[in-house]
Amino acid sequence: MSKQFQFKLVLLGESAVGKSSLVLRFVKDQFDDYRESTIGAAFLTQTVTLEDQTTVKFEIWDTAGQERYKSLAPMYYRNANCAVVVYDVTQSPSLDKAKTWIRELQRQADPNIVIALCGNKTDLSARRQVTQEEAQKYADEEGLMWGETSAKTGEGVSEIFTAIAKKLPLTAPPPRTATRGAAGATGGRGVDLNKQSATGQNEPCNC
């Protein structure tokens, strides 16, 4: 029997650096030049199989445009096991924005979160503004993983997600959501509203 693990992965980064395209390439191996933001999906999932047949299932959260207008709430990266912070190699300011997100994660997210810095759009090499050396130096200083990708050609995409899967601590299945504060004495787990709604079904909801 191979082991299976599930992790929450969040994407962060400035608008238009290709976060959704990166996910689409990873999950469906597709690319769309004029992509609109994902509508209606809470998150996507994709599974990576490692060499020892361990499978790592990513629950991938995209920003749904909430990175604009400073409206991405702490809830988004709460309990995330890993984060891919994306910048556009053709836009220097997008790396600064990525650094801001990394500081925010270091301050507010789970201290054990695995963070990968990802330079996207390497297919546009003629317009490159961010060198590999510059980004990698910063990533090393901060203890982050780093890689470059092209969501358009697919270059580097599966590599970066696989590298994250290898780096995640595969010792115990992580809780799907936080139970860190769950002291045994209090009964631990939360309540399930959905399950209980079945008993209230005899009164049709005409509120």
Add this chain to the structure above:
Amino acid sequence: MDRNDYYGGDSASLNLTQLYRKFRPDQAVPAELGRDRDYAIDLVPKFIIASGELTKILVHTEVTRYLEFKQIAGSYVYRDGKISKVPSNEMEAVKSPLMGLFEKRRAKKFFEFLQGWKDEDPASHQGISLDNDTMKTVYEKFGLEQGTQDFIGHAMALYLDDDYINKPARPTYERIVLYSSSMARYGKSPYIYPLYGLGELPQAFARLSAIYGGTYMLDKPIDEIVTDADGKFVGVRSGNETVKAKQVVGDPSYFGAGKSDGGKVRVVEEGKVIRAICLLKHPIPGTDEADSCQIIIPQNQVGRKNDIYIAMVSSTHNVCAKDIYVAIVSTIVETGVPEKEIIPGLQLLGPIYDKFVSVSPLYTPTADGKADNIFITNSYDATSHFETVVEDVQDVWKRMIGTDLILKKREIEGVQE
């Protein structure tokens, strides 16, 4: 659009930095309180009734996929100088220290009457008409003492004052049934609470809205509500940008609350609530070390017209560091010295490490908004739960859309601003 850099407005949950910025701008956060990220301090003390309307909305809209809930560990009421668990059915009534031996028997009969009530079965009515008889009549029929009436009306039916006694009994009956069925649902109390604080609720609705294409702007000051010559809504101005829309909905703070700008009066003040956020380093005495609880001090017990509420949560709900307990004491202000009014509540807490007191006016809109397309909600009231908030949302929906908010298909998400 939200002027704050966090979600939730008056019902947000703040970390320590935000809390001190709001209440003590010139004071640094004490290091001994621990890490900022461990805190989510609610600004309003409200719990979710397990079988209430908000629970139905949470389940229906599937925002539950972003939220996790835990029970509130206990529901208590103050009587004759001490606190006791609120009994929720005839079995618990018989064991409750709230009542003497003979009163227990009377209370048992009263609860059996409520549980046995069937509209279609006159034999279950025992001569009472829930629609025509007042609650006073019902209490008298069972011979319940004043103190028993206090905990039934205030800690179970959750009335803030005694006006209900002289009104028809049915709404009180329904509230007691709601309390009992909510209690029966998870066991410890009729209340549930979202991990990481109440501020998770607006964040979850915002996230849901965003994935269906909604756009949110935080940290965006609102400088003007722009109207045309007839006073109808045109747009909202922030700095030199104006965003135009057909309708606008928002809380009273965006529509002139507390300001006299000489313009149209859109909201009026109807009373004030005092809230004291208290940080404790111990559970509340007399609650069996409960990690969370509600305590209601019925008005009669302390010579007031309005109840005093205490809502307490702790690290079990991921809202503060371990061994810290956050209790909010609140009531409707009756005098010119509101801080004195909450003393009976503060005295139940034991030593208080720190206290953040606010007195907030309760605003209500002057018009339904149909004439000018400006739809304003009420301020968060003094009740200990979200039922009135849901009523307000349903009311705003009806004013804006013209029909009742009916949860049948997945088409109503994020009614929140």
